[in-house]
Amino acid sequence: MQAGLFDTISTMRAMRRLKPDLVPEDLIEKILRAGQAAPNGGNTQEWGVLVVRDEAVKQAVQVLYQKAYDEYVGGGYAARLAAMPGGDERDRYARQVAAVEHLTRNYHKAPVWLVACLKVGPRGANPMSGASIYPAVQNMLLAARALGLGATLTTRHMIFGDEVDAILGLPEGVKSFAIVPVGYPEGRFGPVRREPLESFAHDGEWGKPFTAAG
Numbered sequence: 001m002q003a004g005l006f007d008t009i010s011t012m013r014a015m016r017r018l019k020p021d022l023v024p025e026d027l028i029e030k031i032l033r034a035g036q037a038a039p040n041g042g043n044t045q046e047w048g049v050l051v052v053r054d055e056a057v058k059q060a061v062q063v064l065y066q067k068a069y070d071e072y073v074g075g076g077y078a079a080r081l082a083a084m085p086g087g088d089e090r091d092r093y094a095r096q097v098a099a100v101e102h103l104t105r106n107y108h109k110a111p112v113w114l115v116a117c118l119k120v121g122p123r124g125a126n127p128m129s130g131a132s133i134y135p136a137v138q139n140m141l142l143a144a145r146a147l148g149l150g151a152t153l154t155t156r157h158m159i160f161g162d163e164v165d166a167i168l169g170l171p172e173g174v175k176s177f178a179i180v181p182v183g184y185p186e187g188r189f190g191p192v193r194r195e196p197l198e199s200f201a202h203d204g205e206w207g208k209p210f211t212a213a214g
């Protein structure tokens, strides 16, 4: 039984704790077809998704993903956590940090990775490049959720992007923009937590909250 679109969207959390069980190939194909249906600039489709199952390749990339956490990212999480007063919000954030660290340690143990790539050519990526690949990533995340699979959009590997792309064997001019580890989730899907709509949606002028009543 597949959830409806709006339920799927509102429960598509980052699922960072995954079982090692293999993901059936027909489900991977469904996810890939959802990705390929996404908008992309001029429909030029200068993109591709590398399906990675090879343990040695994933392990080599995990080493860099962990290094990026240890040397660049982890300190920020720790500092923010240390500055938070005790309470529910801190507890939630501590759980998020624990999940991020779990995924970091176990990145390579996800049974399959979907590596979303763009053909950027000799001039490399420009500030708009991601606009033509992240819609495909989002479609794949939603498709995975709809099929009962857990996944997370990750980009931290890009701190060592050239080294990672070499490990992945990407040809010259092709660059990875996201690695999405996919597997059956250990935990349950639940609602995403976001600020109230008023802080997100502005009506006519910035700062005037949108309300459906107008």
Ligand SMILES: Cc1cc2nc3c(=O)[nH]c(=O)nc-3n(C[C@H](O)[C@H](O)[C@H](O)COP(=O)(O)O)c2cc1C
Binding pocket: 012, 013, 014, 015, 016, 100, 103, 152, 153, 154, 155, 156, 157, 192, 193
């Ligand atoms: C551009 C981008 C990059 C992200 N990179 C990572 C990452 O490298 N590792 C990770 O664990 N989560 C990553 N995330 C997931 C976010 O942390 C997550 O979406 C956010 O905390 C909200 O959590 P939720 O989606 O579970 O509600 C990334 C999300 C985005 C949009």
